[in-house]
Amino acid sequence: xxxxxxxxxxxxxxxxxxxxxxxxxxxxxxxxxxxxxxxxxxxxxxxxxxxxxxxxxxxxxxxxxxxxxxxxxxxxxxxxxxxxxxxxxxxxxxxxxxxxxxxxxxxxxxxxxxxxxxxxxxxxxxxxxxxxxxxxxxxxxxxxxxxx
Numbered sequence: 001x002x003x004x005x006x007x008x009x010x011x012x013x014x015x016x017x018x019x020x021x022x023x024x025x026x027x028x029x030x031x032x033x034x035x036x037x038x039x040x041x042x043x044x045x046x047x048x049x050x051x052x053x054x055x056x057x058x059x060x061x062x063x064x065x066x067x068x069x070x071x072x073x074x075x076x077x078x079x080x081x082x083x084x085x086x087x088x089x090x091x092x093x094x095x096x097x098x099x100x101x102x103x104x105x106x107x108x109x110x111x112x113x114x115x116x117x118x119x120x121x122x123x124x125x126x127x128x129x130x131x132x133x134x135x136x137x138x139x140x141x142x143x144x145x146x147x148x
Contacts, residue, residue, distance in 0.1 A: 001124045004094040004133040007045040007077040007087075011038050012070045012094065025064035031071060031105055032059065035089045038075040043085040043111035046077035047123040054084060057144075059107040063093065068118035072101060078140035083120035085111045088140035106143060 013019075013034055015026045036053055043051040066070050072094045079086040092145040115121045128134050 002046050002048070002077075003127050003129050004076055004078055004136050005130060007042040007126070008136065009042050009073075010072065011040055011075075012072045014096065015065055015067050017067055020067045022087045023064070023116050024052035024068050027049060027073060028061055029062070031073075032056075033089055034073055035059075035075070035091060035105070036073065036109065038073050039087040039089050039109040040111055042060075042075040042087045043113070044075050044124075046085045046087075046126055047078060047111075049113035049115070049123065051085060051113050051123055052084045053074075054112045056110075057108040059105060061105050061142075062080075063102065063104050065093040065104055066148045068096070070096050071104070076136055077126060078137045080123050080126050083112050083122060085113065085123055086140070087111060088136075088143065106145060108140070 019030045021027045072092045074090045077085050087109045091102040092103050094101045113121045113123045
């Protein structure tokens with residue numbers, strides 16, 4: 001059975017002019033796409049199967065990310081159902097020169113594992129084998145209770 005820590009991924013994208021809206025900040029659709037792609041990879045690590053997006057909980061954009069800064073996204077699975085995997089996602093604005101970060105966006109995505117025919121397939125339970133796993137799960141469940 002996979003652990004929560006084994007599903008943890010972090011990636012960054014530098015905001016280029018082609019990612020920006022008319023205000024010179026990253027377009028929310030790009031952030032959502034990046035979250036979806038990274039979240040699917042966390043879900044695949046949890047399930048061991050290809051996964052597709054089933055739902056996206058509320059997504060709040062708390063602050064903009066200007067062109068030239070980076071968007072850093074953290075992603076990890078924290079709960080599984082029969083065929084589904086819940087993934088916590090958080091995006092932050094990062095200054096590429098200093099590494100300073102501030103959270104910009106948070107959400108939870110639900111992915112469904114599928115077989116080669118595109119039909120839902122069972123997923124294994126996630127295990128919590130360390131304090132880090134417990135902290136990650138608790139952080140996600142707290143966000144779920146407070147809706148970001």
